[in-house]
Amino acid sequence: MSGAPGRSLRPDWTALRAAARDALRFAYAPYSGYAVGAAALADDGRLLTGANVENSAYGVTLCAECSLVSALAMSGGGRLVAFTCSDADGRVIMACGRCRQLLWEHGGADLLVDTPRGVLTMDQVLPQAFGPEDLARVNGGRAAAGPGTAAPAARDLGSEAHGEEPS
Numbered sequence: 001m002s003g004a005p006g007r008s009l010r011p012d013w014t015a016l017r018a019a020a021r022d023a024l025r026f027a028y029a030p031y032s033g034y035a036v037g038a039a040a041l042a043d044d045g046r047l048l049t050g051a052n053v054e055n056s057a058y059g060v061t062l063c064a065e066c067s068l069v070s071a072l073a074m075s076g077g078g079r080l081v082a083f084t085c086s087d088a089d090g091r092v093i094m095a096c097g098r099c100r101q102l103l104w105e106h107g108g109a110d111l112l113v114d115t116p117r118g119v120l121t122m123d124q125v126l127p128q129a130f131g132p133e134d135l136a137r138v139n140g141g142r143a144a145a146g147p148g149t150a151a152p153a154a155r156d157l158g159s160e161a162h163g164e165e166p167s
């Protein structure tokens with residue numbers, strides 16, 4: 001355990017990559033046969049891992065980053081400071097486009113991302129990203145209120161849907 005918060009943590013990439021490879025055994029990938037394991041370091045020193053979880057309805061498949069980010073939230077939240085993911089051969093692979101957005105949300109521009117081209121920052125692998133600050137600029141900061149806060153758009157959709165019920 002480290003008392004040093006956030007950016008002062010120095011990621012042990014060897015250990016992180018090993019954790020990602022270990023997470024591969026939890027992958028559920030009967031359709032593609034392409035298992036992925038992911039590992040990340042949180043700003044309080046927590047190690048998070050994830051694996052992909054496929055679905056017979058292919059589009060509903062969850063990438064390894066999905067379970068990793070869920071693990072982050074379910075174990076107390078915080079910020080990701082270093083991330084890696086691995087294929088079944090142990091090669092470092094890149095997060096897909098969708099998951100780069102997930103990582104941006106929970107790590108921001110400074111998140112260190114292990115890539116086949118070396119360790120890069122999140123803003124190098126997702127330039128000009130859309131993020132919480134874009135929502136805050138328009139709705140006066142309500143996006144910063146955190147989980148559990150119903151977005152105005154969701155409420156509007158709810159009442160609109162109710163109004164369209166057949167009578």
Ligand SMILES: [Zn+2]
Pocket residue numbers: 063064065095096097098099100
């Ligand atoms: Zn993905």
